[in-house]
Amino acid sequence: MLQNLEIADWPRRDGLRALTAALGAEHIRWVGGAVRDTLIGMAVHDVDCATIHPPARVMDLCAEAGIRTVPTGIDHGTVTAILADGPVEVTTLRRDVTTDGRRATVAFASDWREDAARRDFTINALYAHPETLEISDYFGGLDDLAARRVRFIGNPRDRIAEDHLRILRYYRFQARFGAELDAGAEEACASLASTLKGLSRERIASELLGLLALPGPQPTVARMHKAGVLGVILPEACAPQIAALARLIAAETEQGFPPVALRRLAALLPPSADVAEGVAARLRLSKVQRARLISAAERIGSDAEAAQALAYHLGRDWAADRLLLLGADARAIKDWEPPTFPLKGGAIVARGVAAGPAVARLLQTIERRWVAEGFPDDARIEAMLTDELARH
Template sequence: MSLPASIAGAPFLDDPAFRRVIAAIEMDGDRARVVGGAVRNTLIGAPVDDVDIATTAKPEVVASRATAAGLKAVPTGIAHGTVTVVSSGRPFEVTTLRTDVETNGRHAVVAFTRDWASDAGRRDFTMNAIYADADGCLHDPVGGIVDALAGRVRFIGDPAERIEEDYLRILRFFRFHARYGRGALDPAGLEAAVALQDGIERLSRERIGTEMRKLVTAGGAVAALSIMDETGILARILPGGSVLARLATMIGLSERYGVPLGLEARFAGLAADRQALAGALRLSGREDKRIEAIVHWGDRLAARMDEATVRLVVVRAGNEVASAALLFAAAERGCDPKTDLALVARDFRPPESPVTAARLMAEGYAPGPALGAELRRREAAWIAAGCPAEFKLAP
């Protein structure tokens, strides 16, 4: 198979903001090349989000040249060679070529270099170590192009050595396969990940949570999580347990009915213990609250799955929660929610409720439990009637 030698024509290469960054850096014999996700994704036809740049110029030189060119330079990781250059309001991470002098599981002592192969050798996966000049010409020191096109997530060099440099690479191995991989996991990578899984205990829960957010939203999440479960890795990440069958059912129903299934919905489906999951992944208060709502309303729908109850959830919690809760309930009950209920959860937009506390107080109700009970009674009747804009219910 003939491998591509260039990504000329990629939109980001013609972006004036990008061109200004390159022009600022490439002076006095220094070179700059795009590396990582932008190159990989362009090769496989995936969207490009960020454009990261590697350069022979040292970080203080990058910052000085960027400033002289009228760009903003932010020393986001200057000790490790990274300067964020802001051009036309967009950030570009610019990192000096590096080689590891010492690693201890996460933090590395690095030395700057001008050797592109040495820089590639310290990266995680071959598909992330493909470089492209500003004109699109590709440089592939570790065979990443063929792996990217084949959907093969392969560590650079010895997988055990790469993992021992940073144990988060165990999670990244599964996450990248879930996002970009095809077929079976790379055997050498899987063997090393399983053998070194004790190292996960050294990672902060914040870093684990960040990686898991990306993993559960990837297209191949369930398959990757299943292997993590079979090998004991998932239990180290989610000590409260997991429910993969429920998550798989929710994802399948989401695809069948065109109902969105966001991050919190996937976590709700996965978690055997919501509170344990929130602590294990250091979820934000907003994320935890949304998961709690999905589980609460999912239990309500599991007990009574009809249109009136779906409308009630939409009124109380919104379409996203209603859709997720319906799929959660269907997975719990092992049933099909049917198209009409899925569409109500996704598309129903109720008018403003005519049932208000002010209206009841005008009828003579005083603030207190009786007012709340009457509000709930009338709201339920309004929802059962289909949420009409005009609604009257006698006391």
């Protein structure tokens, strides 16, 4: 059963009320994720607004009301209103003029249904009046939401032809909201999977990581693999890797670790740093993302019995990646803060060793022993130093 928008607090935010007063209640509607998520009892983070006003008019009206705006996507009709309780994207009603599967040329419109018709799924085309909170549902989105069914607006093939990324969006939304599969959508995504080759790597990476970050994406990923969709965007992911993803998610769940998309991406790849580096480059991941993916791919040989030692050298998060991917117990480092090695070079010099390479070598040797012994106290470090000095 769907909830009522009146139970939500976000429609009563001061910023949204100010925006409504500035643009006029009859000229705007809340639309998309905030409406959808409230109806099914999920937390709302961002609020989007649709309006019949053209972008220039939106900026003028906001300026008159003292609301700062940023033209974040003005060519496509989007202006961001900067409000005290969070930014809101205000997008003028649109209709598609031309589409090529990658980008669309749009014209501004004034009809709410026409704007709804160009959206991807029925559950994303729900418009709420800012004051009455009455919902306008042009394509059966409320019924689909109640049934937890992700359904394209109109013919799935036509909607995918307009934007090929909708294939991946379908799987992501189905993993997040869906319980009942839509046969037409599944067939269309499978048969048009090859069209994903024409999309930018950044768009593909964003959707793939968004899917993998969800609580339980493994059944969806398995369907993508069976349908031939996953092979187009991630050919390295074969049947053993699908099983590895399921094992990883089971380990995360059992040990209480939150989802990490890059860790799960690593599970879909063979344990090879070279493969991980190639995938990171192809998906154009950031330097930080690339480094973490490669580290996770180097999991073979990680000492599952020395979790804290691994966390000391790699950092807690990266060590958890390796341990969980190996099926090892990572709970010993879940809330553990790696200590700082307390011995300094000055203490070694004070014991008669000349400053230089010899001090550095002693520091490294004693640090290795300190880690191997489980980070003992200062007295034990002093004993280690005495032992090494006697030895060398």
